Amino acid sequence: MTQATLKPNDTRALDTLTGGAFSAPTSGERAARVREWLARDPSPEQMQEVFRELSGRDKGAARLLRERLDEIKRSKGQEAIAAEWADKARALLAQPKLNIADALAWQRDAAKAGAPLSREPLAGIKAQLADRVKGIEDLQHRVQVQREAAVLLAQRIEVLSTKSWQDAKAAAESLAADVPAWQQQAEALLADPNWGSVDARFPPLLESSRTQLQVVWDAFQIALAQAVAAAQDPAAPLPPVPVWADELRLARGVPAEAPAKPAKPKVDPEVRARATQAVREVLGKLEQEIAEGHGKASAGAASALRNALKEHGKLIDDKLENQAHAALAAAGELEGWQRWRADQLRQELVAKAEGLFERPAPAEGQEPQPPKPRYGGRKMQEQLRGLREQWKQTDQGGPPNHALWKRFDDACNEAYKVVEAWLDKVKAEAAEHKAQRLALIEEVKAWAAENPTARDDDWKGFNRILHQFEDRWRDAGHLSEKAFAELQPQWKEAIRAAASPLEAIQKQSLERRHAMIDEARELGAEPQLRIDAVKALQQRWQGEAQGIPLDRKHEQKLWDAFRKPIDEAFNRKTQERERAAAALSERDRVVLEASKALEAANATGDAQKIKAAMSALEAALRGQAQAAAAVAAAGQESGAPAAQAAEGEAAPAETGAAPPAEGAVEPAAESAGEAAAAPPAPPKATPKPVIAMRGDDRPGMKKTEPVAPARGGRFGDRKGPGGPGRPGERRDDRGGRDARAGGRFGERPAEDRGPRLGDVAFRAQREALEHAQMALKKLAAQAHGEALTQLLTAWEQRSADQVPSAQELGKAVSPAVRASWVQALGAAPAGDAAEALLRLEIASEAPTPAEQLAARRMLQLQLLTRRNDPSPAQTWGQDVARVLASAYDAGSARRLQNALRTLLRR
Template sequence: MNSAQTNPSSAKTADTQALDALTGGVFSAATSGDRAARVREWLATDPSPERMAEVFKELSHRDKGAAKPLREKLEELRRAKAQETMAVEWAEKANTLLALPRLNMADALAWQRDAAKAGAPLSREPLAGLKQALAERVKAIEDLQHRVQVEREAAVLLAQRIEVLSTKSWRDAQGAAEVLGADVTNWQGQASSLSADAHWSSMDPKFSPMIDSARQQLTLVWEAFQAALAQAVVASTDAQAPLPAVPVWADELRTARGEAAPEARTAAAPVENAAAQARRTEAAEAVGAALKVLVKELAEGHGKATPKAAADVRAALKQHGRHIGAELEGQVHAALTQAGELEGWQRWRADQLREELLAKAEALTAAPEGQRLGGRKMQETLRQLREQWKATDQGGVPNHGLWKKFDEACTRAHKLVEAWLDKVREQAEQHKAQRLALLDEVRAWTDAHAESSDWKKQIRELHQLAERWREAGHLSEKQFAELQPQWKDAMHLAHARLEAAQAESLARRRAMIEEAAALGAAPSLRIDAVKALQQRWQAEAQAVPLDRKQEQKLWEAFRQPIDEAFNRKGADREKAAQAVSEHDRRVLEAAKAVDAANQSGDAQQIRAAVAALEAALRGQAQAVQAAAPAAASADVPASTAVDSGVSAAAEGDAPAEAAADAQDESAEAPTPAPAPVAPPKKIVAVRGDDRPGMKKAEPAGNDRGRPGDRDRKPGGRDGGRPGGDRGPRGDNRGEGRGDFRMGERPMREDRGPRLGDAAFRAQREALERADMALRKLAAQAHGEVLSRVMTAWEKRDAEALPSVQELGGRVAAPVRGAWVQALQAGNGQSDQAATALLRLEIAADVPTPAEQLSARRMYQLQLLTKRNEAAPTQTWGQDAAQVLASGFDATAARRLQNALKALLKKA
């Protein structure tokens, strides 16, 4: 024994090492990912299938993931090999079919179908070429069969032409004999070429006798026609020669010889002429009636009735052909020729339709599994295809070969329908069992809720049971008709107690509706009784629910008399309130005057109207009457009035304060007559407003001066605090707290007589609208003033600078004069202007651009070291003058505008 036999493990290790060297280190790789990568690299070298199988066998026990590419490659090779084997097998079958001298078309078509079912690669060579060769041969056989049918029809038409000539004069037949003989000879040549075709033996057995019988029939008819014509020619030259067997030709020859007809020799000539005329008339009528029907069918294109109409014309022509005229005979011949062509086309078209139906039937099962029609749809399609096949057979000669294939295809498709029907039956049984179980559940539910009074829960559960019945699946009509009555009976029993409770609740609600009608019709409305009745209705509605629409109708009927009673009470109250007091009338008129002033856009008129309204509120009728003419006669321009109240209206000052500001304006503007104002309201308490957009508090360091001043006592060298002139702390301790001592209540403001609801709402809304209008006008004027200041700076035009009146109370005349001088001089330095901008932003407490934040912090530190220098809030007018004296810059203008916007608004 060798070493491998004595030690199997060592042999196995040696094999593994050899495979590892062969695959480039697959077995010695540290991780699964490395093994998979090396496997793919080794597969790229195209190893032999034997080596791959060996490596897969060894590697699959160690790492299935790394062996997966090997398994897929081996399966692919196995499939390819199976495909090659299958291709060789089906190629041999196809070659065998093609080598047969007589090919059966059914076998050729079955080869393609069976090969596709077996999974043979029909799209690759050699099967693709063999498939094409078989298809071409089948098409050649079908074309040959079609040509046989056409030639048979052509033979029938030639026989009809010969038959029609036998009804005409023998001289006409002699003139057409040459052309007719050429056609017969041509047809015989074409029939012979059909027999010589290579696919003749592969045709259906029924076609070969068809062309043979047509050839024999045409030959017999043609030979008889030639013999009769030759005999007629001889008889026309020889009076002793026998007459031809064609009756029309024999009568014509007798007439030419001067002989009488055999059947009329014994009758008199007048009688013979009358009888002949009657026969001709009868023949023309019979043939004409049949011809009319045929022409009508041909014009309408009816395929089913055309053959019968043509047969009727032929029968009439055989019977009466010798007695009709030449014109009618030509029409008959043309119609029969057209009918023969139509019949041939109908047969060819019928075969085309049958082939289309066959293709549709085969396509029902040839489609992939997921693309096939559903069971019901396929059943309807099969029914339609069979009906169409029957209709095609009625219009033409049946084709038994195509019918056999069509029936086989329909049978295969019907197997799928049968499987679907089995599934439907199974589902129907399941649905029936489900519905029976649901019936039992309803009966059990009825027994379980025999004593329950939770009607809402019962309605919900019964609705769920009804929904489950509707969604329980499809049943046949017979089963549904059997189970539906049982379901209705079970649900009727389940709803019995609920319906009884609803009927009792309906009676109680109708009684409450009558009570509501009685309460509503009472002279005085009892609110306590109405509330109690409404509570009873709500309790009843919550206890026993009804149908939503019915419950809504009942509720409307219950609510209507009570609503009508309340409406009557409200109408009476309104009638009583219509007698407005004199005080309310005056307030309403003043409120309307305020609205009219708001529409005018004149701030002075608005303030005068507001003052008049406040006087009217306090019952000062004489003040109202005195203020009205003054407000009406005020001729101050709207822009001047608005500008004068910029600061006051922007901050919501009282009309009295706005009037005081207006008196401080420059003398250039006309001064309106003073309007009566209400006494100022004493301030009881003041709180800070920290809402967004409200006025902010002054910076803490601006008004307090230097840091060292905090330690100085009141009344020092400066005679008071550096930040202002408020005096000692004890001097203003009582400001803003009212003139009352400790323990005493503040005096209430005299608000005037009490107002009615309409007057109170009217004056409140009028005051609110007036305040909004003043704020809006002040904001507009403020924005226009700032824009004019920037324009004056940009153009260095002192005349364009707004006046003191327009700038508002925060800008005194000296400050504006300094601005005018700065604009005229225009010699400011940029560094001083930059410092002045920082001081303005500090005074206005507005943000500084990001690039100037360091400079602002530095300057604020410098302010802390300067003891006696005025704060920015005190020198902002001079700082603005320094900025205006410098050169115009868009960025500086934007910063100056933001600072002045805040400074000019401050009180």
């Protein structure tokens, strides 16, 4: 039986199993029947089979099955994890010595691994560990309390040594009861079951307290017994307590003796030096740890120093001993500070963990709203990972704090629920994306089997379909690296098999295109370019490119290689034409040479050379008009025939026509030097008789000269060398007349600049002039800055000779103003420049320092009231003179420079 006949039967069986979930007409009914079937708790295998068949028909109904399957899978995984971490916790509880850090680490690591700490058996084990840890911490706290109580008892006994022995005898009864009671409490601590799990530093503390208290109590009893005996028997020895001994002496009538200070025994200098060296080494290490703030390291160094003092304390001098005790006190303070700082950091971490949720305040009369997470799944996961890492580092720097850890862990576990939901969603999406990619691979394989070649030779459509498959693969959703590494080779194999027909036809197209490139090279290398052959070859290339697609970059490289020889051939033809045109125009050659000279002058950076080169270029551009003017002047001197000849020669030059016949003078080919070297003019003709004309009788005009014609004239009058021209006619940038350009009626005729320049000459002279103008502007700016710097230097040195010249200062400074500046610098410093500087800043609109803003506003208000006084913009030259007359100041110099930077350019 084939797969096609099996599938309907399987679907019918599954439809019967699910109560009609496959045959239901609508998606809502299918989902309802799936819910009813899931309520009967079917087996996971049945749910998996139904999900596989239903996911292709109705994703909404299949989502219910997928959620149930994911929940079963998650519950199985959590049961395994719970069993694993329960065994670890039982192993911790079974140990006779439990480390608090291990217990807290178990809870933290279990939460990271995703163990269900809120469900049994982990919830009960977690409570047992918490009780065990709490008992150990309570026991440690009781040890500290006992130590403090021992210190207080010892202090009570020591205080009695400063009072009367009778008071001490009266207090001895209560001490006799308190000291044994303390010893019993200490024995109870040692008998506690959790005593073996306390930190290693607590048993020595309790033992030292017991020993010290017992020693003090025994010494007190012995001294009190001696005092009682000495009071009863005058011959008995006095007690070792100075206060009691003095009191008994007074009772016996013996004067008190000053206690003699016991002298230190003499020690070998070598032994003393070795002891001092040993103590200094340990003391230096402790001071270094204290300076670096290392709490744990400083505790170890302090212990080593105490041992050194016990061994060598009697051999060192008092100064070193005091220094050691001071270092020990600082180490104790640092240890306490480390503990306080660690708790402070934990408080901050707890606040951050509890702040992962927003808890809006309930409005009046409304129920409190549930907290909302501040971040999404991935961001929440990163936040939790960072907070737990910081807590771990804090635990390394100080003793643990179980209460804060419990709050922190509860907040992190609550926030991890958001991460769990996000991870479930990511896993579901990854499964869906993987299914989509597998289906796409199968679709590509089926399409490749159906299309071994392009239909209707449409290889572009074939390539387009392949690109669509690749786009769908890229947009198929995110996968994990492992899943993507599994599917990527399958996809590459399928798409390579589908693209094999296109690759074969592309290989043939490449061969044909390379052959056409060789043919293009042969055509480009021929001395005479055949346009018809080039067009036919280009049409063949376009047909090949339109029929068979290639990679865009590769196709562009082939096209560039194909068109390069043809473009070079056309460029050679264009260059030959340009060379011929350049050889025919003498005026273009002169303009090109002048342009090159101007570019060379621009490179020198000399303003005089640049201006001279610009003048030479303008003379070269006006060479045609100058030659024509010289011929016209010669014609006026020689008579009418010469003038008519000049007019006949100027006409073709003006309109840009062909050169005149051989033997005629051509102004376009003559420069100013050639015009000067022309043959001498003919003899001066007889003057014409005087003709009566109307003089100009307006004021200021010479009556002997005729009245100038009106500017506009009548409409239709011609303008030009021989009279008025056409209205609207103008000349273009290249020197020729442009009859197409418009203009205002009555506009004066443009200057006769000769025929139009060639493209090369025109661009060369335009670029050279632009570069020259930019260079002159740059040089002018540099000269302006140098002049301003020179003026400030002259003020600083009170040297009138260093004041720049009027030309260097610019047109904004008149000779009279410069003379006032020189006079101000020539005299001794006098006057205050504060108001003058404010006026200069107002005139130049320059910013004023913050401390002078109030004075500037006040001055502006005063200027508003002085209506007839000149404004600061009119008197800035005199204000500069007042500033220069005052004493030099760096701040005033900066303000003056900022103002003059603007004023000198106006």
